[in-house]
Amino acid sequence: IDQHWPSFMPGLLTLATDTSKEIRRRGLQILTQFISKFPNKTLRDRGLSKVFEDAVFPTLSYLPTLTPESESVLLLDLAFDALISLAGKQKQQPSPATGISEQKKALDKILREGVFPAYAHAKSHMLLVRVLCLKLGSIVSMMGVHAVKYLQDIIPILLEVIAEDFAPLVPETLSVALDVLDAVLTNCWPMIPGIPWQDKIIAALVICWENVVREHDNDSGNEDFIQIKQKLVHSARGLEAVLKTAGISLAIVVSPMVANPADARQLYAAGLFSFLFNAPPPLG
Known part of the structure; x- marks a missing residue:
């Protein structure tokens, strides 16, 4: 690849930007595989990151209702994978001139121009929200503590998903949102204690617990129900550990x-909080 990459570029870019959604989807799959095998140094030295970014970012605009949700889910899933893979190949060392690494700049752009606007536009489409939460979790884990810069954007998204009345009806999305909340607690813990985040997180977890129990109070053996309850307790325990640091x-x-x-x-x-008082949960 290092020697012959110029021969691959025209075909890759054509496929990844094709007007046919099916061809574009396949093109993004191939492009992501290509990026993963591309030598990091060549990618950076030849300025190809910008070329790939410019090819992939427009796919993030394929949102409902102009694009059917089922097609949007497939396309955005692949487009975000390509961009996140590309960001992972950027330098992690801060630039002497700006103090910001190329990787952080790339991840910033994915959040600002990808995840956040897509969520604002399509938050009612829960299958797409699941994809956005999955990618958000990956980005938070890559950014580490630097993700605190975006807490004012990230936490409201997660809490809105978690506290949504109908969230238990889409357990796969709710489960992912709780996973991302755990990633936020792990990586951004210094900024969680105190006002406003600690109280907002507590309130959202309680609302979610209530919604889940109400929805499944006659179906306590449901595996999704059991898993979500376990994740809620896990998040509450994570919050307990974070608050202890303060x-x-x-x-x-x-x-x-x-x-x-x-x-x-x-x-x-x-x-929800029975583990704090050494008592079995009175519900569910």
């Missing part, structure tokens, strides 16, 4: 929320 006790924070079992919302909160 000397904050999650048990003390949520105590007023579980003090009155006669209150329905507090009863659900007690179910």
Whole structure:
């Protein structure tokens, strides 16, 4: 590839930008495989990253309702994979001139021009939201603590998905959103304790627990139901660990929320946070 890449370029770019969605989809698959095998140094030295970016980014505009959701899911999944693979090949060392690495700049662009606008445009399409959350999780993990720059964008997206009344009806999307929340807690933990994020996360987890239990209260053996409940508790435990780093006790924070079992919302909160008080969950 290092020696013969010029011969591949015209065909690759033509396929990845074809007006036929099926051909474009296949072209993006091939392009992602090609990028993964392309020597990093050649990619950077020849300025090919920009060429590939310019070819792939337009696919991120293939959104509902102009594009059917089923087709949009396939195309955006592949386009984000190509861009994230491309970002992974950029230099991680900060530039002496800007103090920002090329990889961070590439990931910034994927968030600003890809994930965030796509979510704003198509948030009601839950299968597409699942794809966006999957890619968001990958980007947060790659960015590490630098993702704190985007907490004001990332956390509201996740909490909106998690606290959505109908989220339990699309467990695959809800499950991924909880995974991304865990990635945020792991990588951005210094900025989570205190106002506003800690309380917003707690509230969203409680609402989600209530929605899940209400939706599946007659179907407690449902595997999706069991997995989502386990993930909610896992996220709550993760939040507990993060708050401890700031000397904050999650048990003390949520105590007023579980003090009155006669209150329905507090009863659900007690179910989620029962691990803090060494009691079995009263619900589900």
